[in-house]
Amino acid sequence: MADLAPGDLNRVFYAGSGSEANDTNIRMVRHYWATLGKPTKKTIISRKNSYHGSTMGGASLGGMSAMHEQGGLPVPDISHIDQPYWYGEGGDMDADEFGLVCARKLEAEIERLGEENVAAFIAEPVQGAGGVVVPPSTYWPEIQRICDAHEILLIVDEVICGFGRTGNWFGSDTFNIRPDIMTIAKGLSSGYLPIGGSVVCDHVANVINGGGEFNHGYTYSGHPVSCAVSLENLRILDEENIVTRVGNETAPYLAEKWLQLADHSLVGEARICGMMAAIELTPDKSARAPFKSEKGSVGLRCRATSIQNGLIMRHVGDAMIISPPLVISKSEIDTLIERAVKTLDETCSALRTDGLLEA
Ligand SMILES: Cc1ncc(COP(=O)(O)O)c(C=O)c1O
Numbered sequence: 112m113a114d115l116a117p118g119d120l121n122r123v124f125y126a127g128s129g130s131e132a133n134d135t136n137i138r139m140v141r142h143y144w145a146t147l148g149k150p151t152k153k154t155i156i157s158r159k160n161s162y163h164g165s166t167m168g169g170a171s172l173g174g175m176s177a178m179h180e181q182g183g184l185p186v187p188d189i190s191h192i193d194q195p196y197w198y199g200e201g202g203d204m205d206a207d208e209f210g211l212v213c214a215r216k217l218e219a220e221i222e223r224l225g226e227e228n229v230a231a232f233i234a235e236p237v238q239g240a241g242g243v244v245v246p247p248s249t250y251w252p253e254i255q256r257i258c259d260a261h262e263i264l265l266i267v268d269e270v271i272c273g274f275g276r277t278g279n280w281f282g283s284d285t286f287n288i289r290p291d292i293m294t295i296a297k298g299l300s301s302g303y304l305p306i307g308g309s310v311v312c313d314h315v316a317n318v319i320n321g322g323g324e325f326n327h328g329y330t331y332s333g334h335p336v337s338c339a340v341s342l343e344n345l346r347i348l349d350e351e352n353i354v355t356r357v358g359n360e361t362a363p364y365l366a367e368k369w370l371q372l373a374d375h376s377l378v379g380e381a382r383i384c385g386m387m388a389a390i391e392l393t394p395d396k397s398a399r400a401p402f403k404s405e406k407g408s409v410g411l412r413c414r415a416t417s418i419q420n421g422l423i424m425r426h427v428g429d430a431m432i433i434s435p436p437l438v439i440s441k442s443e444i445d446t447l448i449e450r451a452v453k454t455l456d457e458t459c460s461a462l463r464t465d466g467l468l469e470a
Contacts, residue, residue, distance in 0.1 A: 112310055117283050120293055122316040125308040125333035129270035129296030130164025132307040136292055137168045138327055140231040140264050143315055146322030152230045154188045156220050161194065162240035163233065163268055172233055190224065192216040194238060195246040198380045198391050198399060210247030218257045231264040236282025239271035242427035243389035245382045251286040264291040274298025275348065275437050278358035278385035291315055301344045306337035357437050362386055364441050368448045377459045386437055392429045400470035402429060409467065413458045422450035
């Protein structure tokens with residue numbers, strides 16, 4: 112992991128899942144600041160509509176309001192700023208301007224809370240479960256500048272983006288981010304066995320190690336069978352050039368075709384990053400308008416049609432998202448696109464018949 116991870120992210124605290132790893136991160140960043148004599152630096156800033164897991168800590172870091180409604184979340188000392196979701200929230204701004212406005216909300220939140228009270232900012236390079244929200248190109252450089260300018264740690268949640276999904280080993284590589292801590296899971300073992308972890312930079316690891324015992328650990332942290340399977344998985348990814356092929360060949364091929372879906376009358380935006388992509392369904396593309404019917408109901412219908420057509424597309428509200436296997440071939444991408452177009456055509460005519468093609 113130390114060889115693969117960017118920068119000086121050289122130590123790993125393993126866990127059984129991404130959620131557990133994010134719980135570790137909460138305790139680790141607070142313990143880090145306490146060890147440095149700054150115990151008030153506790154608050155972690157996250158983003159609305161982000162996903163960081165289902166444990167109390169993970170779901171609190173996450174910004175999904177439906178999750179917060181169940182179980183008395185979020186736990187204290189976690190705050191959420193706006194997400195960089197240009198299609199839904201960008202209004203009249205162009206995407207780059209909106210990216211800067213969203214990033215600067217981090218700076219405003221640090222100032223509101225007081226830098227002496229903020230431990231870290233956590234974010235996914237591309238929000239996955241939130242609807243494959245690919246941030247405008249201005250967003251991450253500005254976030255990095257703000258984290259550098261203020262005394263806070265940057266936790267990059269790579270549970271979806273890591274291990275080739277964005278066309279490089281990590282989303283941090285794709286967006287040129289320098290994390291202090293990276294959350295990993297999923298692709299580490301390609302899902303064959305459960306494993307997660309926090310990849311930690313030398314500086315944070317040294318402070319934690321110098322602060323006496325970190326009283327933290329799970330029975331299955333670093334489980335030897337999961338680790339053996341992960342090592343074998345990484346070996347295969349490397350030996351078969353899977354990440355390189357995604358980055359250089361198949362993801363650009365998919366992007367070219369996927370972005371053409373934006374020409375369909377039902378699609379307001381098509382966006383893609385590596386092997387994760389979304390289309391926004393709309394009855395009125397020029398206005399990026401939502402449907403008159405309950406949010407998500409059109410997405411649900413489209414999803415059912417898609418599955419009938421042999422294509423797994425998930426719906427997040429009325430956006431349809433895909434996350435194909437990294438080994439998908441070009442001819443399989445052709446099939447994927449054919450089925451997506453068929454699904455859009457059938458969904459569109461069914462909505463028209465039922466009088467639901469209205470803003
Ligand atoms: C970005 C992100 N973080 C954390 C998690 C939680 O990981 P797990 O389901 O392994 O607990 C997920 C799961 O989908 C995720 O997408």
